[in-house]
Amino acid sequence: MRGADVLVEMLIGYGVEVIFGVPGDTNVPLYEALQVNEDKIRHVMARDERSAGYMADAYGRFTSKPGVFECPSGAGAMYSLPPVAESNSSSVPVILLTIDIPLPGEGRGVLTELDCARLFDPITKMSVQVKSPEKLPEIIRRAFRIACSGKPGAVHLQIPEDMLLAEIDPTRISTHVETECMQFPAYPTLPTQDKLETLLSLLTSSAKPLIVSGGGVNRSCTGPQVTELAERLNIPVCTTMTGQGTMPDDHRLAVGVIGDNGFHPHANWALEHADFVLFVGSRMGSVVTIGWTFPTITLNKRVAQIDIDPEIMANNYENVLSVPGDARLVLEQLIAMTPADRDSGKTTAWVDELNELRANFWTNAQVLLxxxxxxxxxxxxxxxxxxxxxxxxxxxxxxxxxxxxxxxxxxxxxxxxxxxxxxxxxxxxxxxxxxxxxxxxxxxxxxxxxxxxxxxxxxxxxxxxxxxxxxxxxxxxxxxxxxxxxxxxxxxxxxxxxxxxxxxxxxxxxxxxxxxxxxxxxxxxxxxxxxxxxxxxxxxxxxxxxxxxxxxxxxxxxxxxxxxxxxxxxxxxxxxxxxxxxxx
Structure with a gap:
């Protein structure tokens, strides 16, 4: 088998149905292998590497699978930087394959020579150069594992052209795939039971609780779980800009968008007046908090966070509780712990107050609409x-x-x-x-x-x-x-x-x-x-x-x-x- 055949076989094994990219001098061997397998994996030619990256980004945002794109060496790699950075910082699983100059040409003035592994290192979860054709299967498995596990993100593989042309003895490699890493989140985690019990106690003991749904909820398609928990506990829900669409906008508990850009005034008002706020899948960054100046009443000691990435926990405020874990699993556990017929009258006045503010906003907005x-x-x-x-x-x-x-x-x-x-x-x-x-x-x-x-x-x-x-x-x-x-x-x-x-x-x-x-x-x-x-x-x-x-x-x-x-x-x-x- 040639290295290119191994690469394409592995991509097919991981369930990759489409790969976006732009042709160039160095990726011809990859295209030859793709052409042989075009009944199993489709190549979509873009007109620009940056566009190919945004195609992969959208694919990763709207599926539970990583988006894959490829580019040739030199300028192709440089044009690929913006979408890779966006995907990684937005927690979108994307894998970029840079098909580079042959290894023997390194340091000898070969046209388009560029240290792509270093170039992409600051903006990816992993950026690595393949230096042995026999290492291809191992590195591809690692790429899918890293892109899809923990906080999803971007991975970059710099694959020299000679790695794709090399003949590989099939008896010396294994092209098996890790089925857990074909989709994200791979290996989702749950917090300890005491964390869940404490969080549920905080939610049920508050008179003015609020759930804020972030981009992580949309990324993991967890809107139904947010909605069900909110309904069982009668808790209003705001979203960040990237969490918009968590629940239908006409739902009685859907308050609106918080933050700086495109906010709903009644939603920001709710964040300021809530006595307990649960952020789900949100970094609580500068747009959400308007440069950490809003609410004017500090969020310290009245915030809990559910997030798959412990690194962002309590990064900007003093959380009363940090709950590391996959949002869907955590919410499903909370739902299971909450009786469906629970009396939720304690928060009725709060919900009614927010709905009145919301109704006033939309009534007044008619003159503009x-x-x-x-x-x-x-x-x-x-x-x-x-x-x-x-x-x-x-x-x-x-x-x-x-x-x-x-x-x-x-x-x-x-x-x-x-x-x-x-x-x-x-x-x-x-x-x-x-x-x-x-x-x-x-x-x-x-x-x-x-x-x-x-x-x-x-x-x-x-x-x-x-x-x-x-x-x-x-x-x-x-x-x-x-x-x-x-x-x-x-x-x-x-x-x-x-x-x-x-x-x-x-x-x-x-x-x-x-x-x-x-x-x-x-x-x-x-x-x-x-x-x-x-x-x-x-x-x-x-x-x-x-x-x-x-x-x-x-x-x-x-x-x-x-x-x-x-x-x-x-x-x-x-x-x-x-x-x-x-x-x-």
Whole structure:
């Protein structure tokens, strides 16, 4: 067997159905082995290594399996850095295979020579170079074990081309796989029984308890368990931005999103006034706590954390209890320990108070959601999307770029179908991910419509992947929010008092024309009526990808729902009154 055959056989053994990548000089042996096995494993060619990484990231976010992508040596490896860093910091299991120059060429000035193992070491759970073809099976097993166990993350393997060309004696290796590591979480753990009993006592003895569901809940598909525990104990639930969609937004215990970006004022109010808060799968980082300044009433001594990673426990606050373990297993144990007919009247007044605040917020928000102002307001665009998604009536996988769509989508998006999921890459906030991510989302689950949301700044960074979507005939719905500026950065300029902003504006793309040039079905929407028509057409379209070029007001024109920005403008971020806040 050649090394390339061993590698592909191992990937197939681990249940890898698709591998994303870009061809290059060094990975030809890998492609030869993939071609022989194309009935068992599919290769998806991306137009850029960064895009291939975001495809793998989306696949890992929307499945219980690691996303796998590959790249050639040199620039291919460097282009792969952003998605690998994002996946690792977002706890998404991803494995990158860098097919590198042959080992004998090291240190001799070979074109594209680069110490990739060192390059990726700071941004992965493991980055290692394969130096012996017989070591390939062992290292591949280690890669899946590390990517999927503990806190999931990214693994990088630097595989010299000669390792793939080498002949390997099958009697000297074992290509067995560890079935526990085919999916994540591998080897999930539970805390001791006394920890569970203490946590349940804290939850049941509180008059104003609150559960905060983080990105780890969505990553482990533990929303149903959060919902069941909340229902049994009658405890309201807030989410972080990455935990959005934990439970249906119309649930009586679903309060809203906490934190800085796209927050719900009543949700932040709940965090400040709760007497006990249980964070599940959240690092309690800077966005959630608004730079560790919120709540103004400190969280010390009234917080418990459930997390698979003990390293983050009590990292930012003095926890009353830290519960290391897999979120799903811990919650299932708590549910089993709680009688289904338990009297939950103790928290009724608290839940009613929060629901009244929530109702007031949505009542006041109608003036923004119904606005016919020109240019099209982001709030009205979200309302149009909510109604179109509801009318579509089928589940979707939504991937939003970290930029323009985030604050308004996070605040006003309503998801009533538990099967629909949304992901926003928030670790580094890099742009250009959502368009290629729809490819990964489609291969993750072909029973759900992939939807990508991005601003025109992001669009310019990954526009070439429109060809990939058309080539593969992926029925993605792409929403381009078009206003000719890096809106978030321009808003920051204006927040600092600079009305004449520098280096943030560009020519608005002719989105519909560009999409049609690549062969997509496309529409342009400049007002709510046109957007309603376009969305109805997009969700009805079944012959491949489509895109709507939405001409929308920039978040640099009005202050978006960002807690710290509203504070700087002298406004009360916790007010449920709908108010248009200008920079000047």
């Amino acid at each position: 119904n606005s016919d102002a020109a240019p099209l307001r982001p709030e009205r665009a979200v309302r149009c999307f909510n109604e179109a998604l509801e009318a579509y009536g089928k589940p979707a996988l939504i991937y939003s770029d970290a930029g323009t769509p985030t604050p308004h989508m996070t605040r006003f998006l309503k998801l009533s179908d538990r099967r629909t999921r949304i992901a926003i890459p928030r670790a580094f906030g890099g742009l250009g991910s959502a368009l290629p991510a729809t490819v990964g989302a489609w291969f993750a689950d072909k029973n759900k419509r992939p939807i990508g949301m991005f601003g025109d700044g992001s669009f310019g960074m990954s526009v070439g992947e429109l060809e990939t979507l058309v080539r593969l005939q992926i029925p993605a719905v792409l929403l381009l929010f078009n206003n000719g500026t890096f809106g978030w950065i321009k808003g920051l300029h204006r927040l600092r008092g600079h009305n004449q902003c520098f280096g943030v504006d560009f020519m608005p793309p002719k989105g519909q024309a560009i999409a049609e040039a690549f062969g997509l079905m496309a529409w342009t929407a400049r007002d709510a009526g046109e957007l309603d028509t376009a969305l109805a057409g997009a969700f009805a379209y079944k012959d491949g990808p489509c895109m709507i070029d939405i001409h929308v007001e920039s978040i640099a024109d009005r202050v978006p729902p960002v807690y710290s920005w509203l504070s700087k403008r002298g406004k009360d971020p916790l007010s449920v009154e709908a108010e248009e806040v200008r920079y000047f």
